[in-house]
Amino acid sequence: MNNYSMYMITVILLGVSFVKDKDKTRKALKKAWKSFQNILPEFLGVIMVVGILLSILDVKWISSLLGKESGWLGVFLSAIVGAITLIPGFVAFPTAAMLLKKGVGYMQIGAFVSALMMVGMITIPVEIKYFGKKLTILRNVFGFIFSFFVAYVIGKVVGGI
Numbered sequence: 215m216n217n218y219s220m221y222m223i224t225v226i227l228l229g230v231s232f233v234k235d236k237d238k239t240r241k242a243l244k245k246a247w248k249s250f251q252n253i254l255p256e257f258l259g260v261i262m263v264v265g266i267l268l269s270i271l272d273v274k275w276i277s278s279l280l281g282k283e284s285g286w287l288g289v290f291l292s293a294i295v296g297a298i299t300l301i302p303g304f305v306a307f308p309t310a311a312m313l314l315k316k317g318v319g320y321m322q323i324g325a326f327v328s329a330l331m332m333v334g335m336i337t338i339p340v341e342i343k344y345f346g347k348k349l350t351i352l353r354n355v356f357g358f359i360f361s362f363f364v365a366y367v368i369g370k371v372v373g374g375i
Contacts, residue, residue, distance in 0.1 A: 296329030324368035332357030
């Protein structure tokens with residue numbers, strides 16, 4: 215489906231919701247607007263930083279470090295960056311799309327996004343506090359290892375291996 219058809223479906227369903235219950239629809243739209251306002255500064259900040267970095271850094275250098283040709287070393291570097299970085303999913307996916315356009319390989323993006331979502335190096339102190347040291351370390355280690363499995367599967371599907 216293209217974007218316009220998705221927008222049309224959304225508008226139609228919003229209209230149906232409004233006809234069915236105007237108060238609930240207004241409340242839902244207000245909540246959505248508040249969420250959007252809360253997310254927007256963070257989203258724009260990360261997109262701007264990535265945009266600036268992509269404009270400053272040489273595309274050939276990025277491709278040599280994280281492109282298809284970088285192989286498993288690039289996958290490993292991507293997984294490390296993903297594990298260290300704290301970016302929410304709604305920002306990670308557009309960032310991944312921008313990196314793909316700049317020549318980063320699919321396997322490397324897979325490792326980056328999956329490590330980003332499953333490993334939390336920055337949040338370890340809080341996680342230890344609530345889940346304990348052993349569970350936190352196990353969860354992060356398994357998440358990191360799984361990011362390589364994700365990269366491998368993506369490589370098989372897309373043809374990076």
